[in-house]
Amino acid sequence: MIVISASAPGKIVLMGEHAVVFGKPAIALAVNLRLRCRIDHSSENLVNGQPLATAGNPYLSYIVNNLSKNTDIPSNQQLSFDVLSDIPAGSGLGSSAALSVATIGALAALENKPLNEEAISKKAFEVEYDVQGRASPMDSSVSTHGGGIFLDSKKGPDFLWQSTRNDKTWYIHDLKVPQMGMVIGYTGIRKPTGPMISRVASYCKRTKFACEIIDEIGDITLEGAEAINHNDIEKLGRLMTKNHKLLAILGVSSPELQNLVDAALPHSYGAKLTGGGGGGSMIALTDKPEKVYKAIKLRGGTPYIVHTGVDGLKISERD
């Protein structure tokens, strides 16, 4: 019997979340929190031994319901999925993209297909977009590729692939990022991404002001990419904190996130919420990770000192 297991990383967003959904630039890094998905043939569709249901498992259900679109596996083939994750779900750390990437990667391996990063990442983006109602290809791309990525509205050096949905095209680039001390602070508050994206979209529909904030996030993200190219960590930190303020104006911060950002800032180059916001997690760029760790813990958050520069999708087992 063939048993396949694949793993994919979660991510942090250095700059540009939410604005990237509108086609603006963003910078995301894979981190050493991973989700593993093991797939096996089965007599019924199961997740961790329980029947697969759309309500509890929208991403896996979507993949199974669209099996014939994405694979040559017959649509009546039943599968069992075992999912094990280090990434807290609904926490802004890209758990849903890691789940989609690892599952689609494992299905490709089950079919003995060569791993094609671009194809897997695009299929995972489709899952994210359709289940959430709106998304950018940021999470699916960085989880597939690993390391760092820079999304832009035009093609530049180190271009990997482009993704188009409706009237928007994102050009995805490999981004080499120097080793940086990075601490995640999880508020413990689960916030699904879809409603946060909708909230920003309706704010932008109502007011020109919100669209200008989105533009401003895009502009400072380009400055952030320049700062990375020049290894200017202090400038990057300042821009990250500015990015946080702009996200707060858009209404996607929360008192709990602000509490952890405030705790981290005295020991950091910069700090900001990461991902969808409204709860979930923040990140701090620092050369004193232990101090930030303690400060976040003292304020009731769950800190993780994380490594970047990690692998993307990996097929980790084949029997």
Ligand SMILES: Nc1ncnc2c1ncn2[C@@H]1O[C@H](COP(=O)(O)OP(=O)(O)O)[C@@H](O)[C@H]1O
């Ligand atoms: N280990 C897991 N097992 C099954 N589903 C998961 C797992 N981790 C995440 N998910 C799915 O992803 C959703 C969270 O995704 P999302 O709202 O985009 O937040 P984020 O990607 O920031 O964690 C969960 O509600 C669940 O449907």
Ligand SMILES: C[C@@](O)(CCOP(=O)(O)O)CC(=O)O
């Ligand atoms: C808000 C957004 O920019 C990032 C969402 O990240 P997460 O799903 O909350 O980890 C949405 C997206 O880019 O698809």
